[in-house]
Amino acid sequence: MVTAAQPATTSTFSPLTTWDGWQQFVDTPHAPAREAGDQEWTLEQREDYHARFVVLKTPAMDTISTAVRRLLLLNRGQQGGARRGLIISGPATTGKTTAMQQLGRTVELADRRRHPNQDGRLPVLFITVPPSSTPKMLISEFARFLGLPMLERMNQIQITNAVCELLCELGTQLVLVDDVHLMDTRSRAGAETSDQLKYLGERIPATFVYSGIDVEASPLLTGVRGSQLAGRFKIVRNQPLRYGSTADQQIWHDLVRSMDSALRLRRHRPGALVTHAAYLHARTGGRMGSLSHLVREAALVSLLDGTEKITKKLLEQIELDSAAEQRARAPHRRRTPSQRQP
Numbered sequence: 001m002v003t004a005a006q007p008a009t010t011s012t013f014s015p016l017t018t019w020d021g022w023q024q025f026v027d028t029p030h031a032p033a034r035e036a037g038d039q040e041w042t043l044e045q046r047e048d049y050h051a052r053f054v055v056l057k058t059p060a061m062d063t064i065s066t067a068v069r070r071l072l073l074l075n076r077g078q079q080g081g082a083r084r085g086l087i088i089s090g091p092a093t094t095g096k097t098t099a100m101q102q103l104g105r106t107v108e109l110a111d112r113r114r115h116p117n118q119d120g121r122l123p124v125l126f127i128t129v130p131p132s133s134t135p136k137m138l139i140s141e142f143a144r145f146l147g148l149p150m151l152e153r154m155n156q157i158q159i160t161n162a163v164c165e166l167l168c169e170l171g172t173q174l175v176l177v178d179d180v181h182l183m184d185t186r187s188r189a190g191a192e193t194s195d196q197l198k199y200l201g202e203r204i205p206a207t208f209v210y211s212g213i214d215v216e217a218s219p220l221l222t223g224v225r226g227s228q229l230a231g232r233f234k235i236v237r238n239q240p241l242r243y244g245s246t247a248d249q250q251i252w253h254d255l256v257r258s259m260d261s262a263l264r265l266r267r268h269r270p271g272a273l274v275t276h277a278a279y280l281h282a283r284t285g286g287r288m289g290s291l292s293h294l295v296r297e298a299a300l301v302s303l304l305d306g307t308e309k310i311t312k313k314l315l316e317q318i319e320l321d322s323a324a325e326q327r328a329r330a331p332h333r334r335r336t337p338s339q340r341q342p
Contacts, residue, residue: 016101017127018145025101026108026124030054036264036308043303046264050299054262056255056288060238061099064088067236068103071207072173082232083201085208087180089215090238092323093289096211099238100176101126103209107174122146122170125206128178134189135196139163142200160196164203172206181212185219185226194225201232208233240286243278252286253277259295265302267309276312283320283328290324 014021030052034041067086075083088096104124111123127141136156142163143151151159167175177197184190201208210233215221221230241255242248253274260273273280273295284290297318298310307314319325 017141019122019147022104022124022126022145026105033262033264036266036268041264047300047303049264050296050303053292053296053299054259055098055102056258056292058095058099058241058255058288059251060090060095060236061102064099064236064238065103065106067234068107068174068207068209072107075205075207078205083205083207085201085210085233087215087233087235088209088211088238089235090213091240091287092213093287093321094238094240095288096213096238097178098288100178100209100211104174104176111173120170122167122172124174124176125167125172126176126178129180129182129193131182132189133183133193135192138193138196139200142167160200160203164200167204167206172204175200175204175206175208176211177208178211180210180220181215181218183220185223190219191225194220194229198225198228241281241288242286243281249277252281255288255291256280259291263295263299263310265299265308265310267307269309272310276315279312279315283315284324285327287324290320293320294318 014024016022016025033049064086071084071086088100090096104126108124111121115121125142125145127145130137130141136159139156139159140151143159146163146166148159148162148166154162180197183193183197185194197208212218212220216235220226241252243252256277257271257274260271263273280291280294284294294315295310298314301314301318302308302310320328
């Protein structure tokens with residue numbers, strides 16, 4: 001019997017795609033938000049607080065959480081065959097990975113409450129698909145998470161059997177697989193990797209959740225393999241938030257207000273971010289990753305220069321990722337006189 005390396009208690013950083021890293025993520029709560037004027041809260045601690053900041057709960061995250069709770073119940077009594085799964089799809093920087101990780105954290109903490117004082121359980125596993133992945137590379141990611149030894153001396157079948165047996169023993173309920181758009185099923189390696197993932201879904205009695213960029217438009221859902229996957233997985237679109245209707249604006253304003261109230265800057269005027277909500281949407285295109293980057297960096301800059309407040313002038317000085325900057329600079333299409341409706 002192959003045994004996994006139990007997570008160690010360590011302060012060393014480990015990626016979330018390892019058991020140590022995942023446990024650190026689940027076990028580490030967000031830093032408590034003290035009063036901004038608390039003199040015992042050092043500058044370094046406030047920098048750490050604003051660097052991590054808050055995880056914003058979007059409507060898509062609620063949809064994803066509800067869908068997975070139902071799938072966990074649906075799959076719980078299924079002994080074999082094709083279990084149902086979920087694909088989180090959307091453009092880059094819309095918060096897909098964050099939603100997936102927060103989902104996994106919630107499921108793991110709930111499992112701990114149901115099974116107190118039971119070490120050796122692994123309710124959730126999180127991996128990412130390697131670029132140009134092969135079946136052995138994919139299963140090796142599962143094995144690396146588990147800390148299985150002697151991988152270099154094991155073939156693909158041996159690693160697969162060891163992983164499946166161990167995950168069954170550990171009571172794994174949820175398998176999270178990020179970056180599935182990297183599997184190009186038009187190539188032989190990509191097609192075989194997709195087959196391997198499907199096989200794992202049949203061997204491991206868990207609910208599988210995939211995440212990737214615009215999966216519907218990727219080769220993953222085309223051909224015979226794609227039709228099988230589409231027949232087993234539902235898709236949740238994690239789109240950028242819109243700012244058109246009154247309801248759209250209310251959702252965006254509520255998210256910005258949550259960020260505003262979480263700031264701990266000593267000269268911050270409550271509600272200041274909300275007054276710039278329209279500007280924040282124009283800068284970020286409604287993408288949560290870009291919004292988080294913009295506000296966190298602005299807060300850190302204000303701490304470093306001593307101003308301790310976020311103004312529109314400061315926000316304009318923060319440079320985002322190149323894709324966000326290109327979208328913000330793109331001219332809005334205006335209707336010409338010849339295009340006007342009579």
